[in-house]
Amino acid sequence: MGGDHGPAEIVPAALHALQVHPDLELILIGQEPVIRKLMRASGALSDARLAVMHAPEVVEMHELPSAVLRTKKLSSMRLAIELVKDGKAQACVSAGNTGALMALARYILKMLPGVDRPAICTTMPGIHGETHLLDLGANVNPNSEQLFQFAVMGSELTSAVLNVPDPKVALLNIGAEEIKGNDMVKQAALLLAASHLNYVGFVEGNDIFTGKVDVIVCDGFTGNIALKASEGVAEFLRHHTRTEFERSLYGRFAALLCTPILRAIRRKIDPRSYNGASLLGLRGIVVKSHGGADRVSFASAIEEAILEVQKNVPDRISSRLEAILTQGPAA
Amino acid sequence: MGGDHGPAEIVPAALHALQVHPDLELILIGQEPVIRKLMRASGALSDARLAVMHAPEVVEMHELPSAVLRTKKLSSMRLAIELVKDGKAQACVSAGNTGALMALARYILKMLPGVDRPAICTTMPGIHGETHLLDLGANVNPNSEQLFQFAVMGSELTSAVLNVPDPKVALLNIGAEEIKGNDMVKQAALLLAASHLNYVGFVEGNDIFTGKVDVIVCDGFTGNIALKASEGVAEFLRHHTRTEFERSLYGRFAALLCTPILRAIRRKIDPRSYNGASLLGLRGIVVKSHGGADRVSFASAIEEAILEVQKNVPDRISSRLEAILTQGPAA
Known part of the structure; x- marks a missing residue:
């Protein structure tokens, strides 16, 4: 969980999205103790629709994409994209380092036929x-x-x-x-x-x-x-x-x-309300939130991902x- | 005199500039009858500091610079730049076709040594x-x-x-x-x-x-x-x-x-108050006003030209x- 505010804004945004969408299932990936603590603070009970996955590594905002690709095999960003690749998640939403997100998405998910770059x-x-x-x-x-x-x-x-x-x-x-x-x-x-x-x-x-x-x-x-x-x-x-x-x-x-x-x-x-940029051209859905996103803003990025899943955007492209x-x- | 409003806004702007700057001399170039009529309507008396020069041709906003260079030898834009070239004016201010203004300025005034393009x-x-x-x-x-x-x-x-x-x-x-x-x-x-x-x-x-x-x-x-x-x-x-x-x-x-x-x-x-873009790199001062400039706006462009003359910007560059x-x- 990246961005300027990290889990402190993303966890509340996720809990809000679960309330709004009764069919939504979310996996929160990051520093598990921090996420669990924030969930408790928000009064979130254990929920079959909300899983937490621990990521031992963190991609910093200034890191070079090439270095992230090579060294950060257990970052939340990479784990999230791998879940999409493996069909265990239908979309990845991140507020982290844009260059790293793009490089990882491209490397792991691959491009759609006919698209050179996302x-x-x-x-x-x-x-x-x-x-x-x-x-x-x-x-x-x-x-x-x-x-x-x-x-x-x-x-x-x-x-x-x-x-x-x-x-x-x-x-x-x-x-x-x-x-x-x-x-x-x-x-x-x-x-x-x-x-x-x-x-x-x-x-x-x-x-x-x-x-x-x-x-x-x-x-x-x-x-x-x-x-x-x-x-x-x-x-x-x-x-x-x-x-x-x-x-x-x-x-x-x-x-x-x-x-x-x-x-x-x-x-x-x-x-x-316009937060949530789509990384298009990939074999999977990846939505980039603004790094400075607060919970309202991050919730918009989750909405964008849900919509793209519902509409099956990569297949349409x-x-x-x-x-x-x-x-x-x-x- | 170009721009969306032409002389109707430029003439009042010019009269205002003359009031503010007691040493300023202006030459208004365009359709002389129109300019004279606007001067009379503004109650402007004949003034040693204000000359009017008739330009029989008009550069339209959509005209190609190359065509203007070739065919419009008697447009207000060209005559104004020629006055600068001949030392009869110290700066040219125009709200007309930007591409044509730049092409004419480059062709007539030439570039400063060491500058490829304005x-x-x-x-x-x-x-x-x-x-x-x-x-x-x-x-x-x-x-x-x-x-x-x-x-x-x-x-x-x-x-x-x-x-x-x-x-x-x-x-x-x-x-x-x-x-x-x-x-x-x-x-x-x-x-x-x-x-x-x-x-x-x-x-x-x-x-x-x-x-x-x-x-x-x-x-x-x-x-x-x-x-x-x-x-x-x-x-x-x-x-x-x-x-x-x-x-x-x-x-x-x-x-x-x-x-x-x-x-x-x-x-x-x-x-x-920020209107008036400088065409830099020329052997002379040319200021481009926004095409949609009103009199307040055009007066700012005149101010910019005056300042560049006072500070001798081309020589400094x-x-x-x-x-x-x-x-x-x-x-």
């Missing part, structure tokens, strides 16, 4: 609806064919978990005109335009938050920076809003009056890729 | 201070040496216009660890670490808005998308805030009470680059 995909809230954005950092330098694979995976995930029949797929670029952008996106645009996907063209950075399309595809370098920059601007706005409201007695009074409104706004835009390889380009 | 640089507000971010879209695929040139230019601009003696320069990356990122940033990191610049390492996307460093360098593809994504999230938050406050009578009452606070917040974070080429790497 991509990290998350849901972004938007003015007119949600958008799935990928890749968020798994592939810093993909080629156009890999971007095409991301598009297929993002499209299948969206149609599966959001029930969108034929998701609108776009490429992230620095302008909507065909002449803009680097060679990678221009080549990917040709591949997508010739495919059976519902490809709608290029969108710009601001469209990540308009909800104008269902899936936005980009390389992992750009996606990661766009995501972090967005977090940065939200934090900047929050900082100044708080500072101004707290500056004066009048401001504190006004803030008090606004409490119900601010609460309603927070419900709409709470990033915690696999079938779609097979169909594309068989049927060739659209007319 | 970079677009703007000031970003941050929690602990401002940061200059470049490139914002001029170079979608720079190499590491070009990133190094951006760093030099950004550092000189910052020390000139913000009076920061030895600006902290960072590279935008997807993690602070040295192993992260693509080859381009890794190579650029080596060049910067060996230079006399105050290079502090990698920062992540959220640091664009923390003000932790003075200059952040990235390729134009990433920079443009980070900037637009930030605009998108700000618009998304504004949308939901407005919607919730307007939803009920209570909300509208609360909003009224908050007016002074909201106004104070807006003063702190108003993107209009040129001297610094020459010093670097002469002195070689730091010990």
